[in-house]
Amino acid sequence: METKDLAKPLIRISNLEHSFTEGEGTIHALRGVSFDALAGEVTAVVGPSGCGKSTLLYLMGLLDRPDSGEIHLEEDSVALANDEIRTNLRNTKIGFVFQFHFLIKELTVCENVALPLRKSGVPEKQALRKAKDVLCRLGLDDKCDRLANKLSGGEQQRVAIARALVHSPALLLADEPTGNLDTANSEKVFQLLIQFAREEKIAVILVTHNSEIADNCDHIISMKDGQIINR
Amino acid sequence: MSLFGITLGIAFFVITQAQTSGFEAFFIRTILGTNGAIRISDSFQDMHGTVRSSSKEGKTRFFFHSREGARYTEGIENTELLRNALLHFPEISGISEVLEGNAILNGGSRSQTIQMHGIVLDDHIMVSDVENQIIQGSLSAFESDSMTILLGNRIAQRLMLKLGDRVTIEGGTGNLQLRIAGLFETGVSQIDKNRAYVHLSTSKAFLGKRFSGSIFQLSMFEPEKAPEISAQIQETTGHRVVSWQEREQVWLDVFKALRISSAITVSSILLLSGLGIFNVFAIMVMEKTRDIAILRSMGFKPSDISAVFLWQGAIILVIGIFLGSCVGILSTYGISKIPLRIRGIFSTESFVVNWDLSHYLWAILIAVLFVSIASWIPARRAAKIEPAKIIRETV
Structure with a gap:
């Protein structure tokens, strides 16, 4: 089994800059952002809308490429890695949870959760068994064979978390995972993220507008106008 | 709906090709069975002729000057020599000497002009389908008596003649009394209402052409090669040689045009099905943009995404090919049993179909082409979806 060196940062962001065009203008979403995140810790990224939180998350999740700066994932430089490497890393080391669950409605809960494993070549039976195990830990074992769109909002978001965790990622990126949930479900989802971060030694980076949730994280990064203003 | 279109397109393609090529093949079989694969006539003769006209006292006169001593010889002059030369062509399966000439057939109350073909029966059987074209009488009755005649059935109908009747052939060097030994039907109306077969020796005597005037009708093991072999024979023997392809x-060309036009028409069904698939897939890509973006965020490659659409296209294609081919086979068989009497350029009592694997292969090729394009364009579009952009816009 792979052991994680908890002293070394799992992900290191150095001087990250990113801009994109919208209409005729250029928006500088990130202006020299740098920070580290350790395995087993939960980091909250907070700030007003449009400050660059989600952009930062997509760059860390290798869904986008920065204009400049560096991203080291487990000490490997990945910011400018080729598409194949980035795709493989997304499949093996990174998990995503979005504000909306983004489950595939035609698939059952279990099939949705098993998708990352199926992609990495795990046989169907084995992948479904693993998916069921994760769903069991999230208290959703009785919902395995239901279609994803037949669940409640809170359940769907927990299924999305299960899907993000099923392949045992090193880094979990969550973009306002509780933004669409009521208080009770928000609390439940957040506790699950904390629990998995601690138990699985996953570095969780969480974008949130919810100050209560941010206050309960290990670290808080405040952003404004594409820059970190407080850590 | 798209699957239905592909099935129907392939089936229709196969059916129409089976029919048009069926009639074409039957026509070729008929003309090979009546006039052979190759016909050899007179040799190229150097006449060096000139034509001059002169006007005297308002009258126009034409003068034809030929080289001194030059003589035009009709037909093949030395048949044995040419026959021996032709034996060196291994592609030739039969040689029949035929002496053609016009005569008047008098059936008693009525008469008509006929085209008399003098033949040696055993030779002619080798180069024609005369054996199977006999509808009344027999070839043995004809073979055993040199004063007999085989008549096209339309001549017999018109002159109200029947088997065993005696007819008079007039013209040539005199009159001949012949007995009808058989009636034949080729299905080619032009032949059935004009042609009559007599013994070669009889026709030579009747037409007064004992030493020349004949032509050769040849059959071949592979009739498709007739143009090349014709050219070789013409080159080596100096005789006029015409292949069945040139003759007909x-x-x-009419059959070819029919075959191509029906293929184009039916291909439009496949094209429409392809457009249907394209529309469905294009809408699917638009509707599933978010799901595709999520799959990409999970590590699915662009090729994985496009494979989803290409596989769907392939499944529709494979099922369509299977069903279309089955429907095509059954329909072609059913059509071949539909009664249809045709006379004119050939004779048939039912629809003629041609069972040819190439029809299926062409239908499949066209379907593969249209479905591949119809699947590939949306698949490519799906593969190009940028996950970050889509997720950002969705949120």
């Missing part, structure tokens, strides 16, 4: 070019 007009009809062959």
Whole structure:
């Protein structure tokens, strides 16, 4: 089994800059952002809308490429890695949870959760068994064979978390995972993220507008106008 | 709906091709069975002739000057020599000497002009389908008596003649009394209402052409090679040689045009099905943009995404090919049993179909082409979806 060196940062962001065009203008979403995140810790990224939180998350999740700066994932430089490497890393080391669950409605809960494993070549039976195990830990074992769109909002978001965790990622990126949930479900989802971060030694980076949730994280990064203003 | 279209397109393609090529193949079989694969006539003769006209006292006169001593010889002059030369062509399966000439057939109350073909029966059987074209009487009755005649059935109908009747052939060197030994039907109306077969020796005597005037009708093991072999024979023997393809070019062109036009027409069904698939897939890509973006965020490659659409296209294609081919086979068989009497350029009592694997392969090729394009364009579009952009816009 792979052991994680908890002293070394799992992900290191150095001087990250990113801009994109919208209409005729250029928006500088990130202006020299740098920070580290350790395995087993939960980091909250907070700030007003449009400050660059989600952009930062997509760059860390290798869904986008920065204009400049560096991203080291487990000490490997990945910011400018080729598409194949980035795709493989997304499949093996990174998990995503979005504000909306983004489950595939035609698939059952279990099939949705098993998708990352199926992609990495795990046989169907084995992948479904693993998916069921994760769903069991999230208290959703009785919902395995239901279609994803037949669940409640809170359940769907927990299924999305299960899907993000099923392949045992090193880094979990969550973009306002509780933004669409009521208080009770928000609390439940957040506790699950904390629990998995601690138990699985996953570095969780969480974008949130919810100050209560941010206050309960290990670290808080405040952003404004594409820059970190407080850590 | 798209699957239905592909099935229907392939089936229709196969059916129409089976029919048009069926009639074409039957026509070729008929003309090979009546006039052979190759016909050899007179040799190229150097006449060096000139034509001059002169006007005297308002009258126009034409003068034809030929080289001194030059003589035009009709038909093949030395048949044995040419026959021996032709034996060196291994592609030739039969040689029949035929002496053609016009005569008047008098059936008693009525008469008509006929085209008399003098033949040696055993030779002619090798180069024609005369054995199977006999509808009344027998070839043995004809073979055993040199004063007999085989008549096209339309002549017999018109002159109200029947088997065993005696007819008079007039013209040539005199009159001949012949007994009808058989009636034949080729299905080619032009032949059935004009042609009559008599013994070669009889026709030579009747037409007064004992030493020349004949032509050769040849059959071949592979009739498709007739143009090349014709050219070789013409080159080596110096005789005029015409292949069946050259002789029947007009009809062959008509069949070719029919086959191509029906293929184009039916291909439009496949094209429409392809457009249907394209529409469905294009809408699917638009509707599933978010799901595709999520799959990409999970590590699915662009090729994985496009494979989803290409596989769907392939499944529709494979099922469509299977069903279309089955429907095509059954329909072609059913059509071949539909009664249809045709006389004119050939004779048939039912629809003629041609079972040819190439029809299926062409239908499949066209379907593969249209479905591949119809699947590939949306698949490519799906593969190009940028996950970050889509997720950002969705949120």
